[in-house]
Amino acid sequence: MSVSLHFSEIADVYRFFNLEQTLKHPLVAVIDFGNADEQVAENTRISGDYYCLMFKRYDGNNVRYGRKVIDFNNGSLMCIAPNQVLELKYDLGDCTEKEGWGVFFHPDLIRNTSLQHKIKDYSFFSYETSEALHMSEKEKQIFYDCVQKLDGELQENIDIHTQDIIVSNIELLLNYCTRFYARQFITRKSVNSSVVGQVENILAQYFATGKLAERGLPTVKSLADKVNLSPGYLSDLLKKETGKNAQDHIHYYLIDEAKNILLSTDKSVSEIAYGLGFEYPQYFNKLFKQKTGKTPVEFRNGN
Template structure:
């Protein structure tokens, strides 16, 4: 029977890990997994109201996050947003060879800070665990040093500088995530290239075989599902490889289809917009001009 646990605050994290020491800060925690006693039953679903950076290595343990199961034998970093769900598929309390760390911070910690405005740029929080960051030994050490500095600051008495220093350390960790994910996209270029080919074929078939009229406009979510990636990871991968994100690729094929209809038929623009899945012609006109520099009628008249 599946068990669901939802943590509303950092105090719940301490309780979950059976930590007896006083909570150092009400909105942020650093956990050393080699020092805690986890007892989680099989098929437990865990979520929380906080962000989490989670680096762990277990012998023989599987965790599911999204659609895929991933082992932690080699160690990898997951970045988890509030209310995302981790599903433990085995009894992790049965494994004694474990190491790693976790940084947990509540959104209230960064509210009204510059970091809050930047969180939307850290798209890796929308990735699945199968798209976790696999780090080199050097990268692991860089992260560990940052975590140690954050933990050291949490051990200091809170003063007028604490908030800024804590938030700055967290932002540094997230910036390193961005850098190392950029490296990972490059080192997996051959795999990424095959994904680009898959995306191009899926969209070509979709628009070339009449699926647009049957199923409406494809979405980034549906496209990502077909290549077994999360929407965020797919968009970042495509942006890295081609300069265009997933939505841009969909729009490219849509505009190419629109050009074909405009040139080969005399259908009114409003009807074409409807055929292409637009409820309002003005939205089609705006997108077409944005992508081509011309309105649909201007394009038709030129050709």
């Protein structure tokens, strides 16, 4: 039987981990998992109204996040956005060794701050578990030092500077995530190159089979599903490897197909647009000019 838990307040996090300490701040928490004692039944699904950076090392690996099992044996960093689901497939109380830390912060903490406008740029919050950040010992220490500074600030009395300092520390953590994920993309270059090849083959076959009129353009999600990655991770991987994100790759094959049709048939631009899966020809015109610098008619007449 599955049990679902949803935490709406940071105080719920303390209660979940059976920590008796007084809540230091209503919108942010730093948890030492070595001191935590979460007792959760099997098949428990957990979600919350907050962001979470979580580094854990457990002597078990039956934790699911999204569609994948998490390997916590060696430790990895997960970045979880509000309302994403963490599924526990076993009783964490059975683990004999647990260590790590978690930083939990509510969106209200960063409201009306510069981080509120930047938070969506941290695309790793949409990654799957299998795309978690695997860190070197040096990187783990850098994160730990940042977490300790954040926790130290939470020990201070709240004053007019508290929010700015806390938010700055959280933003520093997120910026390190960006840096270390960039490193991970580089160190996994051989694997990433294979993914790029798969994506190109999938798109080439899709456009060659004439499925556009029936099914429309492939989506980033459908493309990501075929290579077993999340849409956000796939786009970032492609951007690092080729300079173009997933949507750019789809549009590249679309425009290439459009050029072939424009030069090899007498079909009107509207007919071509409908044949390529566009509901409105004007959108096709706009995209074609954006990608080529010419309208479809200008391209046809110039070639």
